[in-house]
Amino acid sequence: MDTLLLILLIVFLAKVFGEAFERAGFPSILGEISAGVVIGILFIEPDSEVLSFFAELGAIFLLFTAGYREVHIAQLRSASMEALIPTIMQMFFAFGFGLMLGLVFNLGLLQSIFMGVAFSPTSIGVVVKTLIDFDYLSSRPGTMMLTSAIFDDIIGIFLLSIVATMATYNQVPSGMQMFVIAAKLVAYMLIMVFLGLKVFPRLFTHVQKMHVKESIFAFVVIIALFSAYLAELFGLHAVIGAFIGGVLLSDIPLAKIRDVQSKVSGLAYGIFVPIFFAFIGMSVELEFVRTAGIFAVLVVVLALLGKLIGGFIGTRLIGFDYHDSLVFGLGMMPRAGVELVVLSVGRSMGIIGDEVFSAIVLMVVVSIVVSPILLKIAIMSKGDIGHHVD
Template sequence: MEAILQIMVVLLLARILSEVSERAGLPGITGEIAAGFLFALAFRPDNIETFTFMGELGAIFLLFTAGYREVHVKDLKAASINALIPTFFQIFFAFTFGFMLGNMYGFSFLESLFMAVAFSPTSISVVVKTLIDTDYLSSKPGSLMLTSAIFDDIIGLFLLTVVISVVTFQHLPSVIDLLRIGGNIMAFAIVMAIMGWKVFPALFGQIQKMHTKEALFSFVILIALFCAYMAEAFGLHAVIGAFFGGVLISDLPIAKIEAVQKKVSGIAYGFFTPLFFAFIGLSVEIEILYTASTFAVLVIVLALTGKLIGGFIGTKLVGYSSKDSLIFGIGMMPRAGVELVVIAIGKELGIISNELFSAIVLMVIVSIIVSPILLEMSIRYKERGLKVPEQPTV
C-alpha cells in the first residue's frame, strides 16, 4: 500500500513539475528530479525499496529507448572523420578534469574513475531548442555538435562498461584481470552481435504471426530485459545491455512499427523514466551540499569547462574559427541522461559517496539551465562580430 502511494505521489509530482519546467523553458527532466527531491523533503519516506526498484527499471528503460528510438547505426558510419578530433578532445578533457578533481580530493582510484566517466557524455538535446531558435542548427558548429554527440553516448557507455568491470576487482587490475575484462566485454559483444544478426530477426518473424494479445510489444520489452540480464551475466551492468538491445532491434521493421514504438515510448517516458529521474532527486542530500559547497562548485565548474576547453581546442585544430569553436564547446556542456545513470550505478555499487552523487546531480541541473543561456550568448556574440563588415573571424 505504502509503495503504491509513493509511486502515485511521485509520478504525479513528476508530471506537474515537469510541466512547470517545460513552460519555464527548461527540459522536463529538471522538474522530474525536483519532484523526487521535494518528495523526499516532504514525506521523509523510510522504506523506498519498491521505488528504488522502479528507478532501476527506469534507468534500463531510459537507455533501452535511447538505443531503440534514437540511435542510428547508419549515422555512425556517416559521421565524418572531422568530427572525431573535436569529439575526442571534448571527452578527453572532461574525463581528465573529472579524474584530476577526484585525485585532488583524495578519492579512491575507482571513485575518481567514476566521476571521470560521469563527466564524459553530453546530452545534446538540451540545446537543440536554442540552436533552432537562433537558426544555428544547420550552421557549421551546430551540425558538428550533432555529429559529435552521436559518439558521445556510445563512448560514455563504453567507459562505463570498462569502469564497472574494473570495480569488481576492488584494486588496480593486473594485466590478467584486464585481459579477463576485455574477454568478458568481447564475449558479450559477440553474443549480442549474433543475437542482432540472426536470432532477433528470425524471432520477430515468428512473433508477428502470434495471436496473443500485444505479443509484439511484449517481446520488445522482453528483449530489453533479456539483454539487460545478459549484460549482468557477463559482469557488465544491466543498462548497458538494455542500450545495445535497443540498438539491435532498432532496424528491425516489425519491431519498429509505429504502433509498437508508441507503446514503448508510452511506458518508458510516461512511467519508468520519470520515476528514475525522481529517484535521482530523492537520493540527493542537500545537507551534504552545504558542508561541501567548495567541492560542489568545483564539480560544476570543472565538468562544464572540461567540455568547453576540450571542445574549443578540438574544433580549433580542425580549422574552425575561435567563435565557432566557442559555440561548439558550449554546446557540448549540457548533461542529462547517461551521466545520471552512471552516478546512480556508482551509488548502487557503493563506490560513489553521497557527497559526490549530490554534487553531480547539482552539476547536471546547473548545466541544463546554464548551457542554453551561454550558447545563445555566444551565438549573439558571434553575430555582433559579423555585423561589422570584413571583420575577420580568426
C-alpha cells in the same frame, strides 16, 4: 507510506513539475528531479525496495530507448570522421578534469576514474531549442555538435562498462583481470551481435503471427530485459546491456513499427523514467549540497570547463574559427539522462559516496540551466543572428 500511493505521488508530481519547467522554458527533467527532492524533504527516505527497483527499470528503459530510438548503425558509419577529433578532445578533457579532481581530493583511484567517466557524456537535446531559435542548428558548429553527439553516448557507455566492471573487483584490476574484463565484454558483444543479426529478425517474423495481445511490444520489452540480464551474467552492468539490446533492435522493421515504438516510449517516459529521475532527486543529500563548498563548486565548474575547453581546442584543431569553436564547446556542456544513469550505476555499485553523487547531480542541474544561456550569449556576441548558415 503505502507503495501504491508512493508511486502514484511520484509519477503525478514528476509530470506536474515537469510541465511547469517545460512551460518556464527548461527541460522537464529538472521538474522530475525537483519532484524527487520535494518528496524526499516532505515524506520519505528513498529506501523503499519497490521504489529503487522501479528506478532501476527506469535507468534500464532510458538507455534501452536511447539505443532503440536514437541510434542508427548506418548513421554511425556515415558520420563524418572529422567529428572524431572534437569528440575525443571534449571527452578527454572532461574525463581528465574529473579524474584530476578526484585525485586531488584523495577519493581513491577507482572513484576518481569514475568521476572522469561521469564527466564525459553530453546531452545535446538540452541546447537544440537554443540552436533552432538562433538559426544555428545548420551552422558548422551546430552540425558538428549533432555528429559529435552520435559518438558521445557510445563512448560514454563504453567507458561506463569498463569502470563498472572494474568496480566488481573493488580495486583497479591487474593486467590479468583487465584481460578477463575485455574477454567478457567481447564475448557478450559477440553473442548480442549474433542474436541481433541472426535471431531477433527471425524471432519477430514469428512473434508477429502470434495470437496473444501485444506480442511484438512484449517481445521488445523481453529483449530489453534479456539484454540487461545477460549483461549482468557477464559481469557488465544491466543498463549497458539494455543500451546494446536497443541498438540491435533499432533496424528490425517489425520491432520498430510506429505503434510499438509509441508503446515502448509510453512505458519508459510515462512511468519508469520519471520515477528514475525523481529517485535521483530523492537520493540527493540536500544538507551536503548546502554545505559542500569548494568540492561541489569545483565539480560544477570543472565538468563544464572540461567540455568547453576540450570542445574549443578540438574544433580549433580542425579549422573552426574562435567564435564557432566557443559555440561548439558551450553546446557540449549540458548533461542529462545518460549522465544520471551513469551516476546511479556508480552509487548502486558503491563506487561513489553520497557527497560525490550529490555534487554531480548539482552539476547536471546547473549544466541544464546555464548551457542554453551561455550558448545564447556566445551566439549573440557574433552579431549576425539569423544569417549564419554555412
